[in-house]
Amino acid sequence: MTNNNDDTAAVASIEDVADRTARADAQVRNILRGVMAQRRSAGAAFDYVAALSPGTKANCWSIAESAGHEGWGRMQGLLGSYRWGWADLRAALPALAVAWIPDADGDLIGPGIAIDETAQLKHGDATACVAPQHAGCTGKAENCVTTVFSAYVTAHGQAWADFDVYMPDRWARDLPRRRAAGIPDDLEFATKPQLAMRQLDRLTAAGLPARWVAFDEVYGRSEKLRKKAAKGGLAYVAIIPCDYQVTLPSGTAIRADQAVKDAVFERRSCGNGSKGPRCSDWAMTATATAGQSLLIRRLISRPDQLTFYLCWAPPGRPATMTCFITIAGRRWPAEETFKTGKDVLGWDQCQARTWDATCRHTALSALAQLRGIAIRNAVCGLTGLLPATAVPARDSSAAAGHDTTISDADLRIPLGDAPVPAHACQPRPRRIGLIRLSVAETARLTRLASQYAAGLISRARLAFALRWSARRRRHQAAARWHHHSARLLAAAT
Numbered sequence: 001m002t003n004n005n006d007d008t009a010a011v012a013s014i015e016d017v018a019d020r021t022a023r024a025d026a027q028v029r030n031i032l033r034g035v036m037a038q039r040r041s042a043g044a045a046f047d048y049v050a051a052l053s054p055g056t057k058a059n060c061w062s063i064a065e066s067a068g069h070e071g072w073g074r075m076q077g078l079l080g081s082y083r084w085g086w087a088d089l090r091a092a093l094p095a096l097a098v099a100w101i102p103d104a105d106g107d108l109i110g111p112g113i114a115i116d117e118t119a120q121l122k123h124g125d126a127t128a129c130v131a132p133q134h135a136g137c138t139g140k141a142e143n144c145v146t147t148v149f150s151a152y153v154t155a156h157g158q159a160w161a162d163f164d165v166y167m168p169d170r171w172a173r174d175l176p177r178r179r180a181a182g183i184p185d186d187l188e189f190a191t192k193p194q195l196a197m198r199q200l201d202r203l204t205a206a207g208l209p210a211r212w213v214a215f216d217e218v219y220g221r222s223e224k225l226r227k228k229a230a231k232g233g234l235a236y237v238a239i240i241p242c243d244y245q246v247t248l249p250s251g252t253a254i255r256a257d258q259a260v261k262d263a264v265f266e267r268r269s270c271g272n273g274s275k276g277p278r279c280s281d282w283a284m285t286a287t288a289t290a291g292q293s294l295l296i297r298r299l300i301s302r303p304d305q306l307t308f309y310l311c312w313a314p315p316g317r318p319a320t321m322t323c324f325i326t327i328a329g330r331r332w333p334a335e336e337t338f339k340t341g342k343d344v345l346g347w348d349q350c351q352a353r354t355w356d357a358t359c360r361h362t363a364l365s366a367l368a369q370l371r372g373i374a375i376r377n378a379v380c381g382l383t384g385l386l387p388a389t390a391v392p393a394r395d396s397s398a399a400a401g402h403d404t405t406i407s408d409a410d411l412r413i414p415l416g417d418a419p420v421p422a423h424a425c426q427p428r429p430r431r432i433g434l435i436r437l438s439v440a441e442t443a444r445l446t447r448l449a450s451q452y453a454a455g456l457i458s459r460a461r462l463a464f465a466l467r468w469s470a471r472r473r474r475h476q477a478a479a480r481w482h483h484h485s486a487r488l489l490a491a492a493t
Contacts, residue, residue, distance in 0.1 A: 270329030
């Protein structure tokens with residue numbers, strides 16, 4: 001890795017990507033070999049994880065073709081007939097998250113857990129746990145399968161660390177239908193907050209160094225879940241409905257929205273999003289519970305739209321509005337894990353129908369998400385160098401022989417991050433830099449590195465693909481500059 005003095009930013013080569021990919025893949029293979037007794041199964045599982053990418057639909061045929069298999073039988077067997085425990089793979093996720101998503105130095109909030117749910121839209125009623133229910137991804141009732149996720153969140157990234165498929169009550173009471181879908185007889189119905197509590201138990205037992213937990217209204221209204229978080233020493237920021245009863249220090253019980261009339265709002269940002277600072281008007285008032293406060297968020301563009309949070313911090317930890325606002329902002333990275341899971345890895349494209357197949361696909365997708373962020377963080381120098389492993393040598397005899405016009409500079413990958421405006425009227429640089437590598441772009445580079453190392457593409461083709469990668473990132477940087485300017489202008493007025 002070298003510095004480019006013209007762009008005043010570090011750069012990486014495609015060989016750097018290949019090296020970091022090989023290092024991460026060695027650890028992924030070790031994890032899979034620990035979960036699966038047969039080497040053939042572990043090999044198929046690794047091919048499955050490595051093939052999940054923006055250019056591949058997440059069905060067994062497309063994944064098998066992308067992985068270089070001659071047929072689709074091994075991939076279907078991986079989700080179906082092969083003997084391995086998806087819960088064992090799920091149990092390995094927290095340790096990988098800690099190793100591959102480090103906390104930033106000087107981050108006062110620290111790492112945490114964001115709990116949320118998302119849905120896979122389905123046709124028909126044969127897929128395990130499918131039912132008409134509210135789907136957060138569309139905002140209305142859909143025929144879908146809902147999965148509750150816990151994302152591990154730090155300043156350097158986020159990824160799924162635990163999950164549970166939600167079984168609707170109608171499935172819990174229909175034993176013949178359950179058996180047809182392969183749902184275990186001993187699996188009992190559990191509400192979504194109960195699933196979240198189980199995940200907190202597992203993550204705490206796994207030693208995840210989380211300091212806070214954040215969740216939305218479905219989970220925030222559960223007093224048992226909030227108490228579970230508090231008992232585990234986790235600060236929490238929980239969205240509650242507007243009619244939730246809150247007891248004030250005076251002993252008076254009021255609805256959450258009744259606190260608005262006496263609230264004093266301050267304009268604060270809960271962090272930077274892809275379109276700039278997420279500024280809102282915020283107010284906070286104490287409740288009768290020690291360490292607990294009611295936090296109110298009012299949107300600048302729609303002052304009638306209010307969000308209410310119950311917040312708590314353990315003794316010895318700051319229980320300030322700044323702390324709680326920051327945690328509230330870090331709940332949104334859970335949405336980024338959903339976007340990565342669906343748009344990059346095709347998690348919601350799976351055509352599995354049985355319980356085990358659905359859970360296996362989700363566990364493998366979670367591992368693929370962690371693999372992608374591990375490679376990104378290693379390439380960008382955000383984490384320590386992954387353990388060394390042998391990197392396959394490139395077979396130059398298979399490459400095209402007319403690449404003499406391509407220099408090493410043409411194959412460099414700019415790192416760093418483009419600037420954002422400091423004030424609303426600041427003009428954009430004439431030639432803005434590139435946005436920081438995303439997990440999606442890292443997945444594309446990982447595939448290019450693999451193809452180039454195997455001699456499947458020439459230097460000219462690689463240079464062409466890297467130019468397109470730079471175009472995408474530069475366009476994203478320009479769009480982000482304008483979004484930030486618009487947000488800063490709106491906040492100033």
